[in-house]
Each structure stands twice: as C-alpha cells, then as structure tokens.
Amino acid sequence: MAKILIANRLSDGLVVFYAADGSWVESITDGQLSYDDATADHLLAAGLADERDNQIIDPCLIEVTENDGKLIPVDLREVIRAHGPTIAVDRTI
Amino acid sequence: MYRYDEFDQTLINERAIQFRRQIARRLAGDIDEDQFKPLRLMNGLYLQLHAYMLRINVPYGCLSANQLRRLAHIARRYDKGFGHFTTRQNIQFNWISLTDAADIMVELAEVQMNTIQSSGNCVRNITADHYAGRARDEIEDPRVWCELLRQYSVLHPEFSYLPRKFKLALTGSPHDRAAVAVHDIGLRLHHDIRGRPGFEVIVGGGQGRTPVIGNTIRQWIEPRHVISYVEAILRIYNLYGRRDNIFKARIKILVNAIGADKFRKLVDTEWEQIRDTDLQVSTAEFERINAHFLPPDYENLTDQDDELATIRTQEPAFDAWMCSNVAGHKVPGYAIVNISLKAPGRIPGDISANKMEHVAELADQFSFGELRVNHRQNLTFVDVRQVDLHCLWKQLVALELATANIGLASDIITCPGLDYCSLANARSIPIAQDLGLHFTNSGKLQQVGNLTINISGCVNACGHHHVGNIGILGVNKRGKEYFQLTLGGSADEHASLGIRLGRGLPRAEVPGAIERIVDTYLATRLDSETFLSTYERIGIEPFRKAVYDPVNPSRRVA
Secondary structure, X not given: OEEEEEEEEOOOOOEEEEOOOOOEEOOHXXXXXXXXXXXXXXXXXXXXXHXXXXXXXXXXXXXXXXXXXXXXXXXXXXXXXXXXXXXXXXXXX | OOOOOHHHHHHXXXXXXXXXXXXXXXXXXXXXXXXXHHHHXXXXXXXXXXXXXXXXXXXXXXXXXXXXXXXXXXXXXXXXXXXXXXXXXXXXXXXXXXXXXXXXXXXXXXXXXXXXXXXXXXXXXXXXXXOOOOEOOOOOOOHHHHHHHHHHHOOOHHHOXXXXXXXXXXXXXXXXXXXXXXXXXXXEEEEOOOOOEEEEEEEOXXXXXXXXXXXXXXXXXXXXXXXXXXXXXXXXXXXXXXXOOHHXXXXXXXXXXXXXXXXXXXXXXXXXXXXXOOOOOOHHHHHHHHXXXXXXXXXXXXXXXXXXXXXXXXXXXXXXXXXXXXXXXXXXXXXXXXXXXOOOOOOOOEEEHXXXXXXXXHHHXXXXXXXXXXXXXXXXXXXXXXXXXXXXXXXXXXXXXXXXXXXXXXXXXXXXXXXXXXXXXXXXXXXXXXXXXXXXXXOOHHHHOOOOEEEEOOOOOOOOHHHOOEEEEEEEEOOEEEEEEEEOOXXXXXXXXXXXXXXOEOHHHHHHHHHHHHHHHHHHOOOOOOHHHHHHHHOOHHHHHHHOOOOOHXXXXX
C-alpha cells in the first residue's frame, strides 16, 4: 500500500506532507507517495532530518489509498488530520 | 469579580515575555521539542491533530464582558473565528500558530487573563459552581476561596511538577453543580451544627480510565485553614504519588492504594506542621479578596411571578425557556439565566466571535457586565432583573441563543473527540449532533425532563461520560468507531458512576439505542420520577434488554 510522510509544521502546527522537491506542503495531494520500503525509508529519513532541523514535528509514514485521484489515509485519525474535522466548522454558531 | 493587583499583572506580563523568548529559542533550534514541550504545556499550548491548541483559563468560570470581547478578537484575528468552552470552564482555540502564541498572551494579559497551568502536571484551573454567590440554596459563596487558592497555586514552586495534573472544584451549595466528588480535591462549603461555615474536604475523585467517587477525609475544616490543608494534601501526593506509570499517577490511585484512612492520617500529620504558619488566611486577607466579590448594586425589586405568568401563557416558547433555562436568584426581583450553547445539530460548547460579542453586549445590558462559563459548556448571566427576562429572551432568540434545553436530553456534554483531539479514539461531536437533533425532532424533550447525556471520545473522559445519567464512550475496535453506553451516572451531591450497558454500538445505532433507553424510562417511571430514580428502582436489565433485544439490528456489533 502507498505511504506518505505526514508531520506538523513547527512554526504554526499545521499538518504538512513531504513533497518530492523536499518541501513540506499543506495538501496531501501534493505529497510524495512511496510504493516500496526503500522509498519509504528515504522519506522517513528526510523527515527526521527536517525534525532535527526544527522545521517539523513528529514525522511519520501513514498508509493511504488512491481513489479517483484522491488520496485517503487508511486510518480515520489521519483522514481527519489530512482533511480537517468531519463536522462543519460553522462560524455562525 | 476579581481584578488583578499589581503583583498579578506583573507576573502575567513577565510570563508573556518569558514565553516569547522560549518560543524564539525553539524556533531558532536552541532547544528541541522534548525541551520545549513542558514549557508550552505549562502555558496551555498543546499540539493537537490539526495545529496548536491554546487553552485559556476562565478562573472558576467568571468572565467579564470585556474579556469575552477580547476572546472574540483572538478567535477572529488568530484562529478561525470561533472558540470552544470546555468542561473545565476554560475556552480553547484550535488553530493557533506558535509564532502568534506570545502575542496572544499579551492580548490576554491586557484583560487580566492567562493560560498559565491550563495544562501540565500542576494545579489546573480551579472550577466552581457557576451560580456561586447567587444561588438561592447557597450557604456560602466559594469564590473568595477559589481566588485565594488560585493565587496560592499559580507558579507554586513546590507543586509545579506533581506526579500528574491536579484539579480542584468548589461549591457552597447543598445541590452540587460543580461535580466536586469527581475532582482530585472537592471542597464543599457548609455549616456545622453550630452554624459555623467550613469545608468538607473530598479527595481522590476523578474520571478517566479509573473513575472514582472521592472520599471525604474531613467533614469540616475552618475556611482559614483550607490553604494549609490543601497544601498538606498536595505534599502527601507529591511525596507518595506514583511517577513510574502515567496511568497510575493521579491522586485517586494513591488514595485507593493506601486507603482513605491512612491517607487522611498522613495528611493530618503533615497539616499539624503547617496549619499555623503564614498559610492561615487572615481576616484582613480574606477581606481584601472578598472586596472583589461584593454583590453588585442591586435595585430594590420584587419578584415578578404574576407579570411573567401572563407573558408565559401567551408565549409558549418563552415559557419553555423560563422552565429550563432560568433559575431562582437569592435577591428578590432578579434571576439567573443560562444561555445554551447546545442548539440542535450544533457543536456543544462552540461559539463564534460574532456571538461572543453579542453576548458581551447583552451581559453589559442585562447582567452588570459579567457572565459565567459552566462545566456543562453553557454560559450563564447571574444577575438579570426579572422585568428584563422577556426582553433578554427576545434578543437571544434573534441570536439563535435561546435554545430551551438546559438540563434536558439535548444539553449534552461533549469533548472535542477525534475531530480535534490527538488522544481521542472516536468522534464525539457527531454523536452529540445526532442526538440533539433526534431529541428535538422527536418532541420528547419536555416529556423526558431532566436527563444528562455525556459523551467522551476516549477513556480520559473529558466529556464526563462516567457521571452522565446516560454516558457514551467512543472506542476504536479494529480501526472502526464504536460507542459504549453507561447508565446511572450522576455528578451532583449524590454522585455515582455509570454502569456499562453492554457491547459497543456503531454510530448509526446510537440514537436508536438511546431512544429505546428513554422509552423504557417513560414507560416505567412513576409519577414525576427522574431517569435516575427509575434506573435505581428497576435496575439496568430492562434497559439492557431494550437495547440488545434479539430482534433488533443492534445485535450486529463487533
């Protein structure tokens, strides 16, 4: 199963994904997928290096499925991290 | 309410400066996350699922209109335009940038608010009866003691690294609206047989994965000794509480392990060493603090029962609101008004910046510019003239803040759950939304009467599920959300812990199961019996059968 590297950005805490160009992006769609252990190991190593470099916190690999071009994490917790609360955030409450 | 003196203000101002430097060192890489985490937590800054979450203390639930306006400003400028009131009478913001956190502390300090010790293994925000000083049944106002204990416990060097977090709750009324029996220390003001005020001291209560109703270790202690007695308890806990296992570190585990009698003896021995020191509250010190809690400038009014009765007859919606949301006041001609943050389908405890500002205006107009946050995640105006009740209600209706459900089945306590919280196993807010709509649409709210439904998204029990008449606990089974039901819990002066009903249910089956529980109650209750009374009379089995009946699809559970 495909994996993607997720973390929280140190400066603002937002959920970010490791991209192919080595940057951290807010959209899971722009994150780099790994389909094999070697790539996954490379991603995690890069994430840990960026954690040491105080860019991000708690990098970890999560499993994702691809459905009609949309990336959906397998674990509900990570779905919520990637796509936000499942409830309508109603500013008129 | 209490106003900071120069010492409070200096401390808060300096704390903001200190935190700004700590953040700068973290961003510069001078300290790593392991070093920074305890510092940010002691300032109420968590890292949750989506971003940093900032928890702001509302000391014993007391809030001024101007403070609420500042919270609205913070919500709008630094977050997504809304905040969430919690079961600990605090407010949380969910998308706070680390780079803004120190600025927010400065903004809070300007209105005498802070985030100190809203997290961490220390004495947390002290909570209290939200009717304190106003309730008709109150014996003594606990807020002076709340404030003395707040000042005592903030940045206390001996108790900044306790084995685990530590929560105090106070009440001065026979009817417990502050859930004091499920706190690390619960203090209940009452009178002894000679009519002298004193505190009953309850220790070792709590919820979480090991729910416990606290033990009374002292029936009565003179108020002037309450700080020294609390210190003695904290010292014994600090000395003997476990630090090797986070799940065994709360004071309730210690009290249960050695027994309440032995615990009391240890405390009393310690207390004898310190009771007559500076910790004793002098009359002058009491009066200094009490001056902040003197009654407002009440008018000489009479109760308006007849006048209100006429309007209530003409306007059923106003009557329903009066029945559920308005409580008696100890001063003639005044009333206590609860503002429900549980409109059907909305998120319990959430309020937008716009509505915060409107509520602040109404507090200025109708309640001496002050309000309270209560532990059931609603707001309270404690000093409303009865002649103003109808006018206030109409304005609340216009703001969609007049939901008439305080204490009813749709007034549901709900933790943020998996939609926000990194500890949660399941989502609790959608369950509350489902149930709120379900009860409202069923038209049974008034018929069912007082019923507490509390929902937690994990065993940490921030949603107080153990003490809900009906408790709902979200669990994760093989990657799927299920919900376990408990019955018979209560957080009042007859505090009790709910008993688990049976297997967990998938989300879609929860409203139906709750409805069958409620229907069983309605079918078997005698006269005006409450849900809890019926439950105690007939036991759990009829409810279990109603939910897990063999012909019912709810048997299809994991």
